[in-house]
Amino acid sequence: MTKKFYQLSARERLEAMDLTPSLTAFYRERQSDEMPNLIENYFADFTLPEGLLRHLVVDGRSYQVPMVTEEPSVVAAANNGARLVGQAGGFQSHQTSQSLLGGQILFQDVAIDELLAYVSEQREAIFEAAKLAKPSMVERGDGLKDVQIRSLAGRRASLDLTVQTGEAMGANAVNTILEAVKAVFQPFSKNIVAAILTNAGHDALVTVTTQMPVSLVGGLAVAKAIVSLSAFGKVDPDRAVTENKGIFNGLSAVVLATGNDYRAVEAAGHAYAGSTGRYQSLSTWKLDDTGEFLLGSLTMPVNIGRLGGAIAAMPMAQRNLELLGAPSLGALKKVIVATGLANNLAALKAVSGPGIQAGHMRMQARTLAIQVGAVGDEVLKVANGLAAEGAVDQNHAKKILGEIRK
Ligand code: NDP
Numbered sequence: 001m002t003k004k005f006y007q008l009s010a011r012e013r014l015e016a017m018d019l020t021p022s023l024t025a026f027y028r029e030r031q032s033d034e035m036p037n038l039i040e041n042y043f044a045d046f047t048l049p050e051g052l053l054r055h056l057v058v059d060g061r062s063y064q065v066p067m068v069t070e071e072p073s074v075v076a077a078a079n080n081g082a083r084l085v086g087q088a089g090g091f092q093s094h095q096t097s098q099s100l101l102g103g104q105i106l107f108q109d110v111a112i113d114e115l116l117a118y119v120s121e122q123r124e125a126i127f128e129a130a131k132l133a134k135p136s137m138v139e140r141g142d143g144l145k146d147v148q149i150r151s152l153a154g155r156r157a158s159l160d161l162t163v164q165t166g167e168a169m170g171a172n173a174v175n176t177i178l179e180a181v182k183a184v185f186q187p188f189s190k191n192i193v194a195a196i197l198t199n200a201g202h203d204a205l206v207t208v209t210t211q212m213p214v215s216l217v218g219g220l221a222v223a224k225a226i227v228s229l230s231a232f233g234k235v236d237p238d239r240a241v242t243e244n245k246g247i248f249n250g251l252s253a254v255v256l257a258t259g260n261d262y263r264a265v266e267a268a269g270h271a272y273a274g275s276t277g278r279y280q281s282l283s284t285w286k287l288d289d290t291g292e293f294l295l296g297s298l299t300m301p302v303n304i305g306r307l308g309g310a311i312a313a314m315p316m317a318q319r320n321l322e323l324l325g326a327p328s329l330g331a332l333k334k335v336i337v338a339t340g341l342a343n344n345l346a347a348l349k350a351v352s353g354p355g356i357q358a359g360h361m362r363m364q365a366r367t368l369a370i371q372v373g374a375v376g377d378e379v380l381k382v383a384n385g386l387a388a389e390g391a392v393d394q395n396h397a398k399k400i401l402g403e404i405r406k
Contacts, residue, residue, distance in 0.1 A: 057090025081342030201301025233281025250343030259317025
């Protein structure tokens with residue numbers, strides 16, 4: 001019997017894909033032993049650049065932070081923001097001490113009173129089912145911690161579970177517990193629509209703050225400009241979404257470098273940004289009462305792990321955690337959020353000051369040089385040539401490369 005595509009080895013898949021010999025050879029060189037089991041239909045590794053945030057100070061400790069991103073200027077901005085904050089003593093963090101992830105059992109056409117009465121009657125059975133589903137968690141002091149009913153519009157309700165997930169993000173653990181708890185609700189089986197974790201992260205908030213003399217950002221006028229721009233992020237969703245994108249530039253680069261689920265972190269962050277009913281920037285920048293200090297803060301949910309998921313399977317994630325100094329899960333979360341705030345500061349400073357385009361142009365010139373075929377030393381020569389001519393486009397890049405190669 002012929003195997004289905006998903007049953008083939010990575011090598012066999014390339015043959016089945018009917019590619020040109022050069023494309024087959026290209027992908028074959030990019031197959032590894034570590035990644036095939038992480039996803040389905042694997043046929044090659046896709047590499048991304050990893051850059052270093054050299055010196056991030058959080059709660060008095062200095063970290064070297066790995067950042068994985070394909071976007072120019074992101075790592076430079078993180079270093080820039082972190083350097084300024086570092087001169088003021090670094091970032092401070094505040095967070096819930098435990099890792100908590102939520103789960104939902106969703107009911108429809110339900111009489112809320114009956115459901116409430118049943119939950120209160122079955123409370124012990126619910127906790128017992130959760131314990132039997134994941135005894136290892138309970139042994140570690142983790143597992144189901146709370147159960148609440150939330151009434152929703154149109155005779156709907158959500159049974160909200162709060163699960164302590166230890167050192168892991170806990171997505172699979174929560175789903176396993178939900179399946180077991182669902183069985184306790186046999187009398188309501190016709191009303192149950194789904195049992196699934198929520199990425200909302202209400203109980204996983206991390207806050208990072210900084211207080212810096214205005215002189216560090218270039219004086220009171222610059223600080224005021226940063227504060228003004230930040231205020232737009234509170235009243236205009238169009239501005240807020242761009243500001244939050246800038247935060248995730250840094251934040252997600254660290255989430256990715258440590259093998260964590262950046263989609264989960266970003267979804268939770270955006271939901272939190274809209275939690276007042278209007279989508280707002282996640283960070284806040286203001287002046288203190290004396291006008292001498294710029295105060296910055298960033299609060300958002302962070303459900304990640306330092307083990308489990310893909311972390312153990314990806315050697316780069318393991319090494320990156322080592323590079324970070326094998327931080328506790330709490331420390332890793334604050335490093336992630338602090339990097340987001342560092343990027344945010346650099347972006348606000350650039351946008352409210354001379355504009356972001358100058359720095360971007362330099363990086364774009366290098367990207368353009370590579371696009372037109374520059375290699376090695378040529379990249380910088382072409383980029384410098386473009387900057388000197390003040391025209392960053394492909395035609396100029398080609399012309400300069402041609403001149404260099406004459
Ligand atoms: P795992 O399924 O890998 O579970 C964690 C593993 O670590 C378990 O085997 C657990 O052992 C073990 N472990 C050892 N020590 C500890 C400790 N101190 N604390 C906690 N666990 C420990 O990972 P997660 O449940 O964290 O799931 C994360 C993955 O799920 C990510 O890859 C994510 O992308 C994915 N995912 C995300 C979803 C979402 O966000 N909506 C949905 C579904 C999946 P034991 O079993 O003995 O407890």
